[in-house]
Amino acid sequence: MRKFWVVFVVLIVGFGAVVYFGRDPFPVVPLPELGDGPVTLRVVRAINDRFNSLSEEEFESVLDQTARSVRFHFGLEVRFERGDDYTIAELFQLIPEPAEELALSLSYTPPPSGVSPEELISSIAVQIENGRVSTANILRFLEASIPGASRMRTKDLAESVASTWLDGLRAWQGLVAEDGDQVIDSSNYHQYAMWDFLGYGHLPFDIVVTNQLAASAERYAFSPASAPSGGQMGGLTGYSRKGQYGTYTMLSTFTYTNDIGDLTKLSPGQFLDSAITTRHAALMLTHEIGHLVLLLGHPWNNPNCIMSPSRPRLNGLSSGLDAAKCKIGSEPAMTPGAANIRYDRDLRGRLGPLGRFKSAVVAFMGGQADV
């Protein structure tokens, strides 16, 4: 009888292991088949009426310039099919409640100045240790604010990154919009995680262009590019269950159209001139379409690439970008499928038991974030 139980337990454990280890809890969005004809991308605007936004003419100009730029950089024909504008509130209603709860549980509220942000520090340290974010990439973006960072131990580096990130975020929180209220109000529209989880709902678009500011801190998906600007995000491409390619893109035009003082330190992408604004937005959107359709990654070391992380490249408004010196397939990050945009299988399946993934493993979730 005892032998029976031993065999029984071994069988059950073995079966459990196959079930557990055979299915990646955070699978990668697979590379789509594109076919021959032009790619049609469904675009919508999501407007927060507290803030200024691009005019209709400017928005159409962004789409036209993007189509040209996508052809130039990726050799891809894209067309845009527009949906009626949404309000930001209508858009956020598309996020299923369990996805919203998880997103907010991963968002990080800065403690009062002087209190150490322990949870944020350990989350950044985990992401450095597991190789999700390399020290070299952190240095590339934070070298001015973290002297001696290359010689720091992981914990000290994570501490410096967290403090830079939260100083910037507190600065955003102190800014007042043209309507007289704070730019970051009591809504969750500025939370990156909410945008990252938007695609778990029935989002019938591939691209959302919003005049909303996205600036926040999270205990997952740390981006060295956005930390120096207080977690501000100009664009992101993440998972979408209703996306034609399993992905969706968000582009934020907030800093182009809202004059809230000198943002030089927080957001070097602030432009108020219409021609420059539309050009910059089109380059940002082109970069995101590289993630969205081709699942391209970030070629950190080739400044000719539109897919090079955007802040340093696009501020020169495309000067130095050269598609001929950054061809598709020319390096691993420029090979379609490189982006590794992941989703939470369990959340997608049933938006399952919350709390289960509130651990270091969430560091593997999330899409590509750009400033």
Ligand SMILES: [Zn+2]
């Ligand atoms: Zn990117």
